[in-house]
Amino acid sequence: MDRTIYTDDHRQFGSAVRDYLQKNVLPNAEQYIDDKLIARDVWRGLGEQGVLGLEIPEAYDGGEAEDYRFNAIAQEELAAVSMAFASSVGIDFDIVTPYIVKLGTEEQKQQWLPQIASGEAVAAIGMTEPSAGSDLAALKSTAVRSGDDWILNGSKTFITNGYTCDVAVIAAKTNVEARARGISLFVVDASLPGFQRGRKLDKVGQPEADTAELFFDDVRLPASALVGEVDRGFVHMMEKLPQERIGSAVANVAHAKQILAETVEYARERKAFGQSIGSFQHNKFLLADLVTKIEMAQAYVDQAVAAHADGKLTAIDAAKVKYVSAEIQNQVLDSCVQLHGGYGYMREYRAARAWMDARVTRIWAGSSEIMKEIIGRDLQL
Ligand SMILES: Cc1cc2nc3c(=O)[nH]c(=O)nc-3n(C[C@H](O)[C@H](O)[C@H](O)COP(=O)(O)OP(=O)(O)OC[C@H]3O[C@@H](n4cnc5c(N)ncnc54)[C@H](O)[C@@H]3O)c2cc1C
Missing domain, CATH: 2.40.110.10 (Butyryl-CoA Dehydrogenase, subunit A, domain 2)
Structure with missing residues (x-):
């Protein structure tokens, strides 16, 4: 199904970020894994691409996008590389930066925002x-x-x-x-x-x-x-949590969608009993189920992104979309591992890594249980 939340401007921005990541980051993916670190030149590169300054006013060297859909499309591209990129970079530009932009003093803004926008300073x-x-x-x-x-x-x-x-x-x-x-x-x-x-x-x-x-x-x-x-710190954190949760949800779906696409490819190529493993009815039905679930999750997340871009995403809706996207992501990736057979259990395979990377999305930024607690409270039972 066609997605309707993005305009050509968003897509162009997303495709520039993807080009950057494919040329400069994916070839070094193993290095970052070995170093247990995203190299500083990647942060500076993402600064140059305008990702890190999306939330930052022009007066402090940012891009002042003022449209959450740019954040969302950047998160999608980062998650397609790996969940670690979406989380590390997302925390910096999509979570920490808004605290300084929205609540910070002039002194704090001048000291930190230009450095964050350029990737010179990393935020936690x-x-x-x-x-x-x-x-x-x-x-x-x-x-x-x-x-x-x-x-x-x-x-x-x-x-x-x-x-x-x-x-x-x-x-x-x-x-x-x-x-x-x-x-x-x-x-x-x-x-x-x-x-x-x-x-x-x-x-x-x-x-x-x-x-x-x-x-x-x-x-x-x-x-x-x-x-x-x-x-008032607790109140400030609660006010910022919907953005953290919608960002997580965007990354969760984009990550699972990417690995599912790679798994469909694998299921076409991998042969057993003289035919592709994807052509066995069980696997075909499984993949049919997974692509449908992901499209459904995508439509739900897109609706939440549009609501957040309009300033209308409630804390309850953010909890719902964070909860369900994390659960679907984990279900999809577990099946992707299964479809890869033994290779799906080898760290060198992206499906294996993605499965391990995704497990935490049901825990962080508010666990699935806490999300259900928030959703359940709203039912006034
Ligand atoms: C890789 C990673 C990165 C992280 N990054 C950050 C970060 O950058 N900054 C930061 O501040 N934090 C970060 N976190 C922390 C994360 O947000 C917490 O781990 C999460 O909020 C859960 O808290 P906890 O680990 O103390 O678990 P606990 O709160 O001890 O929960 C344990 C279990 O009990 C359940 N539980 C707790 N309360 C209830 C309840 N009322 N009803 C039902 N079940 C309940 C939980 O759902 C969970 O299953 C990160 C965590 C990880 C693993």
């Missing part, structure tokens, strides 16, 4: 802690006043871009007596004394995404590091 977001993931209000890191400054202590875990980030938006308690109402956000310069990174975490999938623990040991933050209002 630190919400999750060892004892606070789904229950974010339970976080324990603290930022305590010291004159005009703040002293940050505590730790974060599972932070995407954590090992290489230059700047991170960090959530910390500014009122330890309160739960959600005692959290504030800070734009933290990662070169400050006391800002320490743990090892790169050894994940099941997405090896090229650097994911790390962060430790804060008396990090002295200037008053100007506060982003948004004191004690």
